[in-house]
Amino acid sequence: MTIVASYIGPESIIQKKQEYLIPCVYHFYKKPMQIVRGKMQYLYDHTGKQYLDFYGGVSVMNAGHCNPEVVEKICEQIRTLQHTTTIYLTQPIVDLAEKLAHITPWSLKRSFFCASGSEANEGAALLAQLHTNKHKFVAIQQGLHGRTKLTMNLTGLPLWRTDPNPLENIVHIPGAYCYRCAYDLTYPRCDLKCARYLEDVVKSGDYAAFIAEPIQGNGGIITPPPGYFKLIKEILDKYRVLFIADEVQTGFGRTGEMFAIEHGDVIPDIMTLAKALANGTPIGAFITNDTIASSYTRPGASTTGGNPVSATAALATIDVIEKHQLAQKARVLGDYFKEKLMALQQRHKIIGDVRGKGLMLGAELVKEDKIPAAEETDHVLERLKDCGILAGKTGVSRNVLTFQPPLVITGTDIDQVVTILDEILSDMERKPR
Ligand SMILES: Cc1ncc(COP(=O)(O)O)c(C=O)c1O
DSSP states (O other): OOOOTTOOOHHHHHHHHHHHSOTTOOOSOSSOOOEEEEEBTEEEETTOOEEEESSHHHHTOTTOBTOHHHHHHHHHHHHHOOOOOTTSOOHHHHHHHHHHHHHSSTTOOEEEEESSHHHHHHHHHHHHHHHHSOOEEEEETTOOOOSSHHHHHHOOOGGGOOOSSOOSSEEEEOOOOGGGOTTSOOTTTTTTHHHHHHHHHHTTSOEEEEEEOSSBTTTTSBOOOTTHHHHHHHHHHHTTOEEEEEOTTTTTTTTSSSSGGGGGTOOOSEEEEOGGGGTTSOOEEEEEOHHHHTTOOSOOOOTTTTOHHHHHHHHHHHHHHHHTTHHHHHHHHHHHHHHHHHHHHHHOTTEEEEEEETTEEEEEEBOGGGOBOHHHHHHHHHHHHHTTEEOEEESTTSOEEEEOOOTTOOHHHHHHHHHHHHHHHHHHHHSOO
8 A cells, every 4th residue: 555645654753742732632543544535435535445333433334434425515604604602693503403402312401512512511510500500410420521620520421520629529330331330230039230220329418410422432332221210219309419411422313313311211301412403513412402501691602502503413424313313223233243243152152241222232351250351352453454444442341332423324334344353353362462
């Protein structure tokens, strides 16, 4: 493969990163490539090599990279009107709000737009405080909610809690991580002890809201068992604590429903959105019902929140998801993929657990006695990449191989990933590291 001259290449990018970026900005792989182009489920590097993308820019590119149906509308909008902010009236922001009111479940109807998932969660938390007149929050130990002061503190995952002066108004409870149950119990005999523990916390304090991802993404695709969110909501309602469902990573068809909380048949009070909402164009939003919305009347503005370009990108993305029935597709393909991963688990004891829903799947890699196989996970990721497949890694110990592809993949793509993963794991068994 010839390297196109205008690309500076991975070594120069790393050099510039080291010189000009804050060192917290890290990247995957010992031998990374420069990504220069995307097309639906594929990415291409500076040498022209094609990669089947099974991570989707961390659950963002649900409609596929550079999907022409989305790109066309963005280009048309950016050529016509890019930005005004909300002090002037524009149409895309209200069309998008109306669309979200129709596609989000139940009574969720009123949106506020911003530019990222962190901002969406920060805004949702403020709204909960305004509405309840209370100031504390409960979150989950393996949850991730953002990078701002408050959302970093709502985050439970130690890796992403950098704040040297943590806030004191937040309590983290164990998640429904059945593979490594905090109470050493087994579902359903556990009687959802992890959910019941919430009551011990909220009954004692001044809690405005509980925030949770319906499936914890960065936590390692931790997927609560049936009945978990129903019980959580009952407890919250009893103590008048709001439920914020963080759908930043799970939303827009990813798990086989438009929103993952729909699997639990529970109505959140506030839902937060970002990532796949505009298929890679920066956007965030929180949405709530009429009653809760009416508590936020003082001026609130986000300069680029809901600007014509991101709102148009979101409308086009939702159109694609609906028109091509990508949620249904994620459900069918996800079931197929999960079955195949579970078959691999039978053959390779390094796969300790397979979990997730739709096309949000994880395979937790372990050694003897469930010791997290973090180095091995890195090795598998690197080998997959060398074979032209991109996957992710998540989990408290960074040992969960994670698959969140664009929802436009095919069954053949899944077969390819499974075959190559099988070969890599077999190789590792033949030549232990
Ligand atoms: C569940 C969840 N919430 C919030 C965020 C923060 O979103 P952003 O990076 O857009 O601020 C993330 C980011 O990965 C996330 O996965």
